[in-house]
Amino acid sequence: MRRARLGARLAPYFLVLPGWLWLVLFFVVPTFVMLSMSTQTGDIVAGFKQTFHWQNYSNGWDQYHVQFVRSIIYGLIATGLCVAIGYPVACWIAFRGGAHKSSLLFLLLLPFFVSFVIRTQAWSTILSDDGIVLSRLKDWGIVGADYHVLATPTAVIWGLTYNFLPFMVLPIYVALERLDPALLEASSDLYGSRAATFMKVVLPLSMPGVFAGVVLTFVPAAADYVNAFILGGSHTTMIGNIIQTEYFTNQDYPTASALSFLLMVGLLLGVFAYARAVGTENALEMAAAQ
């Protein structure tokens, strides 16, 4: 009897252990290894030594703050666009979807069945200088002959917005879907106009969804480098591109580690500050549950 009870007490640990070990070994430990690497000095031929050279951080920032700031700005703009584009879509599916809600959500998720790289590559086909769209616009004289979209910030932000939009719509949809219809009725019974009902009932109650969406969109968008590589040019380089180049082309692992660590800490601090400002309890939990 006692053995059975002990077994029952240990059961959750046995269940969680394999996944937990994998995450600790290949996610937590590597993060600390990266932290340690970020203060080393040396080069790829002679090897790297731990010298607690914290200047790697200040040097990295001095050298690449332009790309850092650019990544944050692109990420913010793409996230803002995702809210503006995605919120009405979430409303449409949640309130007007009727029996077709799952079909509409399925259509929304359709892009995920095509590789991220191929989707982005397809946009570069569509938006190319003499491609499907621009050649028509040029024929019709709407834009000048030397007008181009690729290699501009517009193209990169376009790609980021496109690629991460579903991550915004889904959490907002979930929040709206949970909304009790009785609340809407109560609002209209109390002579709330449609606009007032939206502003005072729907919008506040959907904020946890918006929060989750903002985190799920902003973090990957700011850290992305695929869009900047495929759709951008030399003036749209983002911090992800720099980290990749430092690791693989320059093989300057300490600088690369310092930049990655800076990026992670910056984004996490941003997320937590935002969580406090918005004041949505369980918001992180909600984001995790998506």
Add this chain to the structure above:
Amino acid sequence: MTALDERVDAQPAPARRHARLRPGRWALPIWGWLVIAWLTSPIIVMIIFGFNDTKSRLNIHWQGFTLRWYRELFQIPDLTDALKNSITIAIIVTVIATVMGTLMGLGLGKYRFRGLGATNLLMFANIAAPEVVLGAALLSLFITMGIPRGYWTIVIAQVMFSIAYVAVTVRARMAGLDPNLEEAARDLGAGPYATFFRITLPMIMPGVMAGALLVLALSIDDYIITSFNAGQVQTFPLWVYGATRNGVPPQVNVMGTFIFMFGVLLALVAWATNRRRAA
């Protein structure tokens, strides 16, 4: 709106109540369909340009219809190898991550225990951390330990970012289950294994399947984390990324089309079986 309409509106069908929220009768659906069209346009372009009889290396201009790329699908050996790697890695990763993630989801969904909060935080950090950082950190570990990057480091990396997704999906499924069923099985003399395989597992199966599908999609699709830990090994997205600067051959469009159709088919089958089970 007349008084009669008002009364019809007030009928208790709950779906109708939402109808009062209307910022314009047509604006919302039009916007929604426009966004869906926008989201699907690159997919349509991908499919169409798989039939393009292109003469140059750049597959950008429409030059007539051909089935040539379907016939010559495997004429680029490197690309074929990359696709094979992607498929075998996806299968291995799906099996490992689904088993570990399901166990984790069971533990998290069924028990309250010390360390529950820490485990939740660990999973949240894993999901929320930017991909570049996950990839770079793991690469730092492999470099420090002198482990050469290749096929198995890709598997390790992909399992690492997949476990939490399965765990979350399975836990969500657990939340809606009646624990009395398991107790009833045990009262009727079923051992812990029989209870698990005949009661618990069938009940959480839709969650497990959804998690597995998600991992399959994440694995086949992943570029960033994989590229950091791939060494010289190519996967499908890695090969395509490398080819973007010199022009992506139409075979990529054809393979992308097949992966797309297969994914859609799989999702529809999973959906249909779930529905039948629920009914």
